[in-house]
Structure formats: C-alpha cells, structure tokens
Amino acid sequence: MDSYDPGTPQTAWWLPQIEERGETILVDGIVRPAAWPPPRLRLAAGGKPVPGVDYLELPGEAIGLRGMMPVGALFDGAEEAVLRLVTEDGKPLRDWDQFHLARPGSFAAVPLPPAKLTNRAIWLSPRVFDKWGYALKRKLEEALTPHLHAPWASLRLLDWGCGCGRLAKYLSGQGSYTGIDIDAEAIAWCRANIPNGSFELQGLEPRTQFEAGRFDVAIGISIFTHLREEDQFAWLKELARVVKPGGVVAVSVNGATSLFNASYPPSVREALKTRGFCDTGIENTLKGVTSDDSYYRNIYHTHDYIRERWSEWFEILAILPAFVGNMQDMILLRPRR
Numbered sequence: 090m091d092s093y094d095p096g097t098p099q100t101a102w103w104l105p106q107i108e109e110r111g112e113t114i115l116v117d118g119i120v121r122p123a124a125w126p127p128p129r130l131r132l133a134a135g136g137k138p139v140p141g142v143d144y145l146e147l148p149g150e151a152i153g154l155r156g157m158m159p160v161g162a163l164f165d166g167a168e169e170a171v172l173r174l175v176t177e178d179g180k181p182l183r184d185w186d187q188f189h190l191a192r193p194g195s196f197a198a199v200p201l202p203p204a205k206l207t208n209r210a211i212w213l214s215p216r217v218f219d220k221w222g223y224a225l226k227r228k229l230e231e232a233l234t235p236h237l238h239a240p241w242a243s244l245r246l247l248d249w250g251c252g253c254g255r256l257a258k259y260l261s262g263q264g265s266y267t268g269i270d271i272d273a274e275a276i277a278w279c280r281a282n283i284p285n286g287s288f289e290l291q292g293l294e295p296r297t298q299f300e301a302g303r304f305d306v307a308i309g310i311s312i313f314t315h316l317r318e319e320d321q322f323a324w325l326k327e328l329a330r331v332v333k334p335g336g337v338v339a340v341s342v343n344g345a346t347s348l349f350n351a352s353y354p355p356s357v358r359e360a361l362k363t364r365g366f367c368d369t370g371i372e373n374t375l376k377g378v379t380s381d382d383s384y385y386r387n388i389y390h391t392h393d394y395i396r397e398r399w400s401e402w403f404e405i406l407a408i409l410p411a412f413v414g415n416m417q418d419m420i421l422l423r424p425r426r
C-alpha cells in the first residue's frame with residue numbers, strides 16, 4: 090500500500106503475547122485478513138511452519154494463533170529466529186512483517202523495566218515489551234543500513250522519545266546512544282539500568298540541548314502518533330537541525346494499517362480524506378506525567394500529507410507500511426540542508 094487507500098487494506102497481524110516459558114516460547118497472535126476467505130496462513134521460521142502453534146478462525150473477524158513454540162526447533166542452533174506469516178506456498182504475506190527473536194538467555198544483563206513503565210510506553214507487559222524491542226531493533230537495522238554511510242558502531246544516535254528503553258537496551262551498546270523523553274520516571278529508570286547510553290529529560294518545548302548536526306541518525310518510534318499538528322511541525326524542524334546533512338531520521342506514524350485495525354472510525358477516515366492529518370483527541374496514558382495533560386494525543390497521517398508537508402524539511406527516502414509492531418508505518422527521511 091504505497092499511499093493511503095482505505096478501500097484496499099492489507100492483512101494485518103501482530104503478536105500481543107510472546108514470551109519465554111522454559112524450553113518453549115509462548116505465542117499468542119491475531120491476524121486480521123484483508124478479505125474473506127483468507128489464504129491458509131501459517132507462522133513460519135526459516136521458511137518452515139513453526140511446530141506447536143494452533144490456529145482458530147473466527148470467520149469474517151480474525152484468525153487467532155496460539156501455542157508453545159519449542160526453542161530447539163525454532164532456533165535450530167542459531168542465535169536468532171525470524172518469524173513470518175506465510176501462505177501455503179511459503180511466501181511471506183507482506184513486506185516488513187518479520188519478527189526477530191533472540192535466543193533465550195541473550196541480553197539478560199539489562200533488567201526488564203517495571204510494568205507501570207512498559208504499559209505507559211506501549212501497553213505491553215515487560216517480557217513482551219522486551220521481545221518487541223529486539224524485533225524492532227533488528228528491523229530498524231535492516232531498513233536503515235542501505236541509507237547509512239558508516240557502520241552502526243560509529244554512529245551517533247538519538248532516540249527521541251526513548252520511553253523506558255525498549256530500543257536503548259539493544260542499541261546502546263553500538264555507537265554512541267542518546268535517549269531523550271518527557272517522562273522523568275522513564276528517564277530515571279533508563280539512567281539507573283542501561284549502561285553505555287546517555288539519557289536526558291526533555292521539556293515539552295520543541296527544542297533540544299544539542300548543537301546542529303550532532304547526530305547521524307534520529308529515531309522516533311510512536312512520537313508523531315501523539316503530537317498536535319503544530320508540535321509536529323516544530324519537532325520536524327528540530328530533528329532536521331540536530332541530524333547532520335546526509336544523516337537519517339526514522340519516525341513512525343499511524344497510517345492505513347492502524348486505521349484498518351481500528352475498524353475505520355468514520356470520523357477519522359473523513360478527516361484523513363479531506364486533510365491527511367487527524368487528531369482524535371487526548372491519550373490518557375501520560376496523564377499526570379507532564380505539566381500539560383492535553384499534550385499527548387492520538388494522531389493519524391496519510392502518506393500524501395507526509396510527502397507534501399514534511400518535504401519542507403526533509404527528502405522522503407522511504408515509507409514502509411506496517412513496520413513498527415506490524416502496525417505503524419515507518420518514514421525514513423534525510424534532512425534538506
């Protein structure tokens with residue numbers, strides 16, 4: 090889906106539950122097919138259906154997938170397994186839907202954040218939050234590497250809106266990593282628990298403490314999904330300032346897949362058709378966290394809007410639908426300077 094078109098949704102799927110249970114990994118997923126009857130779909134690793142997973146079809150609604158995946162069969166001696174949803178002939182259902190899993194026991198040095206903070210950031214339990222963190226880090230590496238002019242180990246990276254360190258845990262060991270967030274408790278947790286990173290509390294004003302061109306890459310996962318239009322413009326300008334010429338900015342937005350998953354609320358759909366941007370109102374998860382409870386909102390974008398309005402500050406390198414959590418679209422940008 091290259092541009093916003095609510096008439097032709099693509100199948101959406103995601104894994105709200107995935108965590109280790111002894112020698113198995115518990116998985117609980119939802120597939121929302123674009124059309125019924127859908128093709129026969131299976132969760133696969135290395136092109137082969139994963140054993141131990143059952144599928145429950147609720148016709149016209151969704152397919153549930155649930156099971157205990159045996160670690161031995163899943164990893165087959167490797168450090169990483171990559172899950173995909175495939176059709177009967179083994180073809181992946183859509184681009185960028187891969188879910189990378191690290192072998193259980195890796196990366197155990199950094200503890201899991203408390204549930205209060207993981208829920209506040211993305212409404213997931215700590216163990217699932219952690220699995221999604223590794224998966225997202227690996228996807229980002231694959232998507233960004235073709236646009237970078239230097240190895241990851243030499244990059245100066247800004248994680249704008251780092252929350253309680255979903256990416257920091259996996260990115261802070263390579264290159265120089267700086268995380269900023271308006272949530273003081275999340276920043277305090279990251280400082281106390283994640284080595285090799287620098288974490289700064291950010292005010293609500295769209296201006297950071299960093300000099301122009303300080304970073305090679307800025308990542309903002311699910312931040313523009315929460316900002317008013319004028320705050321969005323101000324932050325686009327700030328990101329274009331702090332990232333060096335030739336650098337990359339990678340930010341996610343709610344696009345057609347998020348809208349499909351929300352069953353196309355008519356008011357949102359209408360606003361997107363006419364304006365390309367829709368603010369559905371206050372998101373309460375940050376209530377009491379900053380000085381302004383109306384700051385944090387729920388926002389949808391169309392790709393046409395992004396191409397037209399964001400081009401003032403950025404060249405649009407790529408738009409990758411349903412990239413983050415198989416839901417939010419990823420926008421890769423290069424500052425125009």
Ligand SMILES: C[S@@+](CC[C@H](N)C(=O)[O-])C[C@H]1O[C@@H](n2cnc3c(N)ncnc32)[C@H](O)[C@@H]1O
Binds near residue numbers: 251256375
């Ligand atoms: C949906 S959460 C995502 C957190 C993190 N990026 C992740 O993917 O786990 C959005 C985060 O952005 C932070 N945030 C919102 N507006 C911000 C701003 N203007 N500057 C920095 N952080 C912001 C929130 O406090 C919250 O931690």
